[in-house]
Amino acid sequence: MELHAHNRERLVAALRAHLSTSGRPLRGFVLLQGGEEQTRHCTDYEELFRQESYFAYLFGVREPGFYGAVDIASGQSVLFAPRLKADYAVWMGEIKPLSYFKDRYKVDMVFYVDEIEQFFSEHEKPLLFLLYGKSTNSGNYSKPASFQGIDKFDTDLNTLHPVVTECRVTKSDMELALIQYANDVSSEAHVEVMRRAKPGMKEYQLESTFLHHAYMYGACRHCSYTCICATGENSSVLHYGHSAAPNDSTLKDGDMALMDMGAEYGFYGSDITCSYPVNGKFSSNQRTIYNAVLKAHDSVISRMRPGVKWIDMHELAERTILEALEKGNLIRGDIDDMMARRLGAVFMPHGLGHFLGIDTHDVGDYLEGLHKPKKPRMSSLRTIRELQQDMVITVEPGCYFIDALLRAAKDDPISSKFFNWEEIEKYKTFGGVRIESNLYVTAQGCKNLTNCPRETWEIEAVMAGAPWPSRAPCS
Amino acid sequence: MELHAHNRERLVAALRAHLSTSGRPLRGFVLLQGGEEQTRHCTDYEELFRQESYFAYLFGVREPGFYGAVDIASGQSVLFAPRLKADYAVWMGEIKPLSYFKDRYKVDMVFYVDEIEQFFSEHEKPLLFLLYGKSTNSGNYSKPASFQGIDKFDTDLNTLHPVVTECRVTKSDMELALIQYANDVSSEAHVEVMRRAKPGMKEYQLESTFLHHAYMYGACRHCSYTCICATGENSSVLHYGHSAAPNDSTLKDGDMALMDMGAEYGFYGSDITCSYPVNGKFSSNQRTIYNAVLKAHDSVISRMRPGVKWIDMHELAERTILEALEKGNLIRGDIDDMMARRLGAVFMPHGLGHFLGIDTHDVGDYLEGLHKPKKPRMSSLRTIRELQQDMVITVEPGCYFIDALLRAAKDDPISSKFFNWEEIEKYKTFGGVRIESNLYVTAQGCKNLTNCPRETWEIEAVMAGAPWPSRAPCS
Numbered sequence: 001m002e003l004h005a006h007n008r009e010r011l012v013a014a015l016r017a018h019l020s021t022s023g024r025p026l027r028g029f030v031l032l033q034g035g036e037e038q039t040r041h042c043t044d045y046e047e048l049f050r051q052e053s054y055f056a057y058l059f060g061v062r063e064p065g066f067y068g069a070v071d072i073a074s075g076q077s078v079l080f081a082p083r084l085k086a087d088y089a090v091w092m093g094e095i096k097p098l099s100y101f102k103d104r105y106k107v108d109m110v111f112y113v114d115e116i117e118q119f120f121s122e123h124e125k126p127l128l129f130l131l132y133g134k135s136t137n138s139g140n141y142s143k144p145a146s147f148q149g150i151d152k153f154d155t156d157l158n159t160l161h162p163v164v165t166e167c168r169v170t171k172s173d174m175e176l177a178l179i180q181y182a183n184d185v186s187s188e189a190h191v192e193v194m195r196r197a198k199p200g201m202k203e204y205q206l207e208s209t210f211l212h213h214a215y216m217y218g219a220c221r222h223c224s225y226t227c228i229c230a231t232g233e234n235s236s237v238l239h240y241g242h243s244a245a246p247n248d249s250t251l252k253d254g255d256m257a258l259m260d261m262g263a264e265y266g267f268y269g270s271d272i273t274c275s276y277p278v279n280g281k282f283s284s285n286q287r288t289i290y291n292a293v294l295k296a297h298d299s300v301i302s303r304m305r306p307g308v309k310w311i312d313m314h315e316l317a318e319r320t321i322l323e324a325l326e327k328g329n330l331i332r333g334d335i336d337d338m339m340a341r342r343l344g345a346v347f348m349p350h351g352l353g354h355f356l357g358i359d360t361h362d363v364g365d366y367l368e369g370l371h372k373p374k375k376p377r378m379s380s381l382r383t384i385r386e387l388q389q390d391m392v393i394t395v396e397p398g399c400y401f402i403d404a405l406l407r408a409a410k411d412d413p414i415s416s417k418f419f420n421w422e423e424i425e426k427y428k429t430f431g432g433v434r435i436e437s438n439l440y441v442t443a444q445g446c447k448n449l450t451n452c453p454r455e456t457w458e459i460e461a462v463m464a465g466a467p468w469p470s471r472a473p474c475s
Numbered sequence: 476m477e478l479h480a481h482n483r484e485r486l487v488a489a490l491r492a493h494l495s496t497s498g499r500p501l502r503g504f505v506l507l508q509g510g511e512e513q514t515r516h517c518t519d520y521e522e523l524f525r526q527e528s529y530f531a532y533l534f535g536v537r538e539p540g541f542y543g544a545v546d547i548a549s550g551q552s553v554l555f556a557p558r559l560k561a562d563y564a565v566w567m568g569e570i571k572p573l574s575y576f577k578d579r580y581k582v583d584m585v586f587y588v589d590e591i592e593q594f595f596s597e598h599e600k601p602l603l604f605l606l607y608g609k610s611t612n613s614g615n616y617s618k619p620a621s622f623q624g625i626d627k628f629d630t631d632l633n634t635l636h637p638v639v640t641e642c643r644v645t646k647s648d649m650e651l652a653l654i655q656y657a658n659d660v661s662s663e664a665h666v667e668v669m670r671r672a673k674p675g676m677k678e679y680q681l682e683s684t685f686l687h688h689a690y691m692y693g694a695c696r697h698c699s700y701t702c703i704c705a706t707g708e709n710s711s712v713l714h715y716g717h718s719a720a721p722n723d724s725t726l727k728d729g730d731m732a733l734m735d736m737g738a739e740y741g742f743y744g745s746d747i748t749c750s751y752p753v754n755g756k757f758s759s760n761q762r763t764i765y766n767a768v769l770k771a772h773d774s775v776i777s778r779m780r781p782g783v784k785w786i787d788m789h790e791l792a793e794r795t796i797l798e799a800l801e802k803g804n805l806i807r808g809d810i811d812d813m814m815a816r817r818l819g820a821v822f823m824p825h826g827l828g829h830f831l832g833i834d835t836h837d838v839g840d841y842l843e844g845l846h847k848p849k850k851p852r853m854s855s856l857r858t859i860r861e862l863q864q865d866m867v868i869t870v871e872p873g874c875y876f877i878d879a880l881l882r883a884a885k886d887d888p889i890s891s892k893f894f895n896w897e898e899i900e901k902y903k904t905f906g907g908v909r910i911e912s913n914l915y916v917t918a919q920g921c922k923n924l925t926n927c928p929r930e931t932w933e934i935e936a937v938m939a940g941a942p943w944p945s946r947a948p949c950s
Contacts, residue, residue: 037718041510041527043834044613048701049718052516063719089879090824093712093720138519205691212687216680221721226523237568243512243524244538245568246696349565359518404564 001106003174003266004060005077010167011058012075015129018163019072027073028127029120030160032058033145034066050222053358054131054142056267057168061105067113067145072129077107080116117149127154133161137354137361137382168357169364170390176440178268179356179392183438183449185218186210186263186270190452191468194459197257199278203229203247206259214263224269224360228260231278235431236400238350251278256286256431267358271394273436274452280463282456285426289399289433290456292324296397297435297454300352304387304395304439304446311373311384314352317397318344325399330427333418342375343418346409349402353394354382356438362392391441392449400432476581478649478741479535480552485642486533487550490604493638494547502548503602504595505635507533508620509541525697528833529606529617531742532643536580542588542620547604552582555591592624602629608636612829612836612857643832644839645865651915653743654831654867658913658924660693661685661738661745665927666943669934672732674753678704678722681734689738699744699835703735706753710906711875713825726753731761731906742833746869748911749927755938757931760901764874764908765931767799771872772910772929775827779862779870779914779921786848786859789827792872793819800874805902808893816890817850821880828869829857831913837867866916867924875907 016026035052039045049064059068065082079102084095098110111119120126130144144157171179192213193206207227214220229247230240235258241247251257255278262270275293277286296317303316322338325331325347331338338344355362365383366372372379387393406424409415437450451469453462462468491501510527514520524539534543540557554577559570573585586594595601605619619632646654667688668681682702689695704722705715710733716722726732730753737745750768752761771792778791797813800806800822806813813819830837840858841847847854862868881899884890912925926944928937937943 035516039613039615040525042610042613042615042617043528044610044615044836045700045834046717047522050515051718053518062721086879090877091713092717093709093715135517135519138514138517140514140517140519142517202694204694204696208687208690211690212683215683215686219677219679219723221679225520234568238566240568242521242567243526246537248694359520361519402565404561 001060001104003172003178004058005106006172006174007057007167008070008077009075010172011164012070012072014163014167015072015159018159028129028156029123030058030070030072031128031145032068032131033143033147034059034061034068035064037064048221051267053267053363054164057164057358059105059107060267065113067116067147068107076109078109078111078119079105079107080111080113080119083112083114113147116147117152120153125153127156129156129160131160131164132157133165135363136366137359137363165363166367168362169355170388171357171392171440172390175268175357176390176392178266179270179438179440180449181218182220182224182263182265182268182270183272184451185214185220185265186261186272187451189213189218189263190259190261190272190274191462193259193261194274194276194453194463195465197251197276197278197463199251199253199255201251203231203234203249203251206257207241207247207261210259210261218263218265220263220265222264224262224264224271228258228273230259230431231255231257233429233431235275235433236402238398238400253279254283256433258432258434260434260436262360269356269358269360270438270450271356271360271396271436272438272450272452273396273434275433275435276459276463281460285430287456288324288328289427289430292321292328293397293399293433293435294454295324296320297395297437300395300397301437301439301446301448304441305444306387306389306441308387309384310352310387310393311378311381313395314378314381315339315344317352318348321347321397321399330420330423331418332420338418341415341418342378343409343415345378345380346405346415347399347401348397349380349400349405350396350398351381351383353396353436356392356394387441389441389443393439393441394436395439396434396436398432398434401427401430402432476535476579478647478653479533480581481647481649482532482642483545483552484550485647486639487545487547489638489642490547490634493634503604503631504598505533505545505547506603506620507543507606508618508622509534509536509543510539512539523696526742528742528838529639532639532833534580534582535742540588542591542622543582551584553584553586553594554580554582555586555588555594558587558589588622591622592627595628600628602631604631604635606635606639607632608640610838611841612834612838640838641842643837644830645863646832646867646915647865650743650832651865651867653741654745654913654915655924657695657699657738657740657743657745658747659926660689660695660740661736661747662926664688664693664738665734665736665747665749666937668734668736669749669751669928669938670940672726672751672753672938674726674728674730676726678706678709678724678726681732682716682722682736685734685736693738693740695738695740697739699737699739699746703733703748705734705906706730706732708904708906710750710908711877713875728754729758731908733907733909735909735911737835744831744833744835745913745925746831746835746871746911747913747925747927748871748909750908750910751934751938756935760905762931763799763803764902764905767796767803768872768874768908768910769929770799771795772870772912775870775872776912776914776921776923779916780919781862781864781916783862784859785827785862785868786853786856788870789853789856790814790819792827793823796822796872796874805895805898806893807895813893816893817853818884818890818893820853820855821884821890822874822876823872824855824875824877824880825871825873826856826858828871828911831867831869862916864916864918868914868916869911870914871909871911873907873909876902876905877907
């Protein structure tokens with residue numbers, strides 16, 4: 001809870017600085033409304049509740065139906081708890097007194113939700129800073145808090161969202177510790193899955209193994225996203241695993257597996273991808289593609305430090321992969337020409353990575369005024385910011401053989417000549433490779449929070465039963 | 476898919492009968508809108524999609540964004556699939572042609588969603604029967620289908636909901652087979668959990684074990700509801716396990732465990748509770764309460780047959796438990812007097828059971844005109860219908876020591892004298908016992924679809940390592 005108190009302190013400091021700059025008074029309340037429990041369609045099936053992310057950031061409350069406020073002048077924090085009906089005690093559990101929430105969530109005051117209006121009325125109608133703004137990842141808008149009687153107060157919808165979003169971009173040591181824990185649990189679970197993968201199994205059995213390991217031994221009840229357990233051709237579907245492609249294929253000897261899975265702990269997540277041959281031994285073609293991606297992964301990590309532009313890292317990954325493919329005789333010609341034609345995006349149609357935190361695609365990726373790059377096939381970059389110390393960002397280069405994109409390249413007379421179509425034909429059912437780690441940007445460089453076998457020989461050894469980690473985690 | 480085609484046939488027959496009775500023309504279309512994918516709050520986190528239940532019943536479609544229609548005159552069925560953007564192929568998977576859905580879902584025609592208006596226009600503006608009605612379990616209303624241009628057609632909001640709801644109440648052999656499969660997988664997973672439970676473990680480790688077993692070996696990706704893994708005092712919280720009570724206590728030697736967990740397969744679910752001592756040996760007090768509940772469970776099952784009133788079964792369960800508690804010296808006095816005072820509800824404040832099918836609390840529990848019983852503490856009955864052949868219903872008596880209810884009984888001078896408070900004090904931290912099986916009503920009686928160890932000696936043997944099933948499933 002200290003973590004969330006610290007988050008509130010950071011927000012108050014940032015808001016004061018922001019208001020000072022524009023000469024506005026340093027008073028009023030930040031007011032957020034937490035998430036509500038949802039039932040599925042018209043039934044009484046209750047989805048397992050997970051707190052709204054901004055509310056989780058500032059208050060860490062796990063229960064639905066709360067409001068939270070912070071007094072900008074004093075920094076004091078207030079929670080408003082729902083007043084539960086008597087039969088809650090029978091069905092849902094003990095009705096906790098307000099003092100329980102005050103202790104648990106380390107706030108200065110706790111009232112009931114139906115006391116919000118009265119609370120603010122006693123403060124000479126303060127200005128209420130509400131959370132309203134667009135998520136650049138989803139295009140959805142956050143819902144500003146609302147309560148009976150809010151129309152009696154002055155509200156500000158513009159100030160809070162960019163300020164709190166920017167606070168979330170750099171992580172405190174306590175936040176980092178949770179992301180590291182989620183990474184430790186998930187890395188271990190990935191290794192467990194890797195060891196158990198065998199031809200003849202179903203993809204969902206790998207998903208089940210991951211989920212079980214993360215929950216059973218890591219207490220991670222939620223995952224950061226639906227598991228992507230793709231083998232063979234499925235591994236070229238970037239977001240495989242959803243309801244229309246539900247991890248239900250059979251693992252086949254000779255297939256690659258692409259496992260993109262990450263557990264969440266204390267609201268903070270991880271996002272890790274491992275790629276390996278289902279049968280435990282890399283074929284020559286698999287080694288070519290895998291090592292192209294690994295080189296991109298390692299090259300980027302070796303260059304990351306504050307001040308580096310993310311778009312440059314993305315281009316570095318593309319170039320590294322193209323160079324390796326050229327060496328592997330899949331493409332031919334001048335790499336600069338290929339980069340100018342954006343051929344890297346034929347093999348890697350997604351961005352190099354994204355911020356990671358309470359959300360998997362964490363907030364703050366595009367600052368006001370920063371727009372998505374206009375270069376063709378660069379719009380998939382989830383951020384183009386300069387790296388700053390204390391950011392946590394994924395590095396996830398990939399190389400895929402995607403029918404739709406290869407066909408389009410073949411149909412373009414200028415692009416087409418760069419490809420060795422005869423060689424590429426051999427990769428028709430290859431699918432793809434992605435290697436994804438979670439990086440913390442330090443003052444001098446970066447720290448890899450993920451600890452999975454990455455070199456082909458490490459993977460082959462671990463799949464054959466060798467211990468992991470075979471060495472101390474790299475730092 | 477034959478199952479869903481059969482469901483449509485049953486609906487068409489029922490609708491025709493209904494319309495005939497009221498002298499209305501036997502034409503028009505049933506039109507349903509399937510569920511949409513949801514993102515969490517303002518983020519791009521996508522919840523794993525599970526189809527809306529009525530749409531699943533009639534069409535069995537696993538993907539989001541569909542509409543479905545049935546021609547009442549001809550019985551022909553039509554699906555409308557979403558038109559996906561080209562980049563779906565890169566991110567989500569191959570864009571399937573309409574013929575794929577026609578084959579997969581065994582319907583007569585498939586068009587795109589943006590062709591709905593045109594499709595109906597070509598049918599001389601038929602009457603559209605839309606799904607609109609209240610779920611008596613949740614109090615929520617189902618959302619009638621809507622599409623661009625629907626205002627050009629006549630719609631009927633009243634006819635469809637009660638007719639299709641009543642169709643869902645009795646199960647076909649194919650539906651029964653799925654519920655039996657979900658029961659087989661879940662019974663096995665319960666036994667696995669039972670064997671692994673040990674003092675010192677965390678409740679969520681039991682949840683994780685169940686989920687893993689059901690998914691890994693039974694291919695059940697969804698559960699019918701959030702797992703209730705309650706031990707010790709927590710077992711008196713009927714719906715423990717949600718976000719505010721997240722299965723996070725430690726199993727203690729001497730505690731009872733109450734495990735209420737059920738997996739779902741092919742949209743059809745199970746709902747099973749096992750109760751047992753964490754350390755594998757029933758204490759004398761545990762045996763008293765457990766056997767009271769087991770006797771209620773068995774007595775009800777032995778009486779169930781078509782024509783039996785559910786409210787009578789509920790009272791039988793209450794009476795059986797009160798009799799056993801009286802023998803056990805926890806209460807004293809005349810059982811009829813206690814029944815008249817509704818003392819059974821102090822120990823079992825929930826209903827005896829509910830319909831089970833595509834929804835855990837399946838539809839059709841209260842017919843139009845049937846109202847919840849007005850007797851005090853009987854309003855928790857989820858249905859009061861007469862049993863009919865082919866219904867599937869849970870039998871889940873329980874006996875709990877719930878502080879709030881016992882305090883209220885003590886404060887009531889008339890009720891209070893029935894209790895042996897000194898003896899009851901010994902059960903203060905006992906929690907509760909629930910035994911829940913899923914029953915199929917046959918022509919002559921009923922069939923128990925659940926196969927878990929139920930007798931105390933069976934449970935003790937299985938927890939000590941004996942094989943299960945030790946005999947053929949009872950029928």
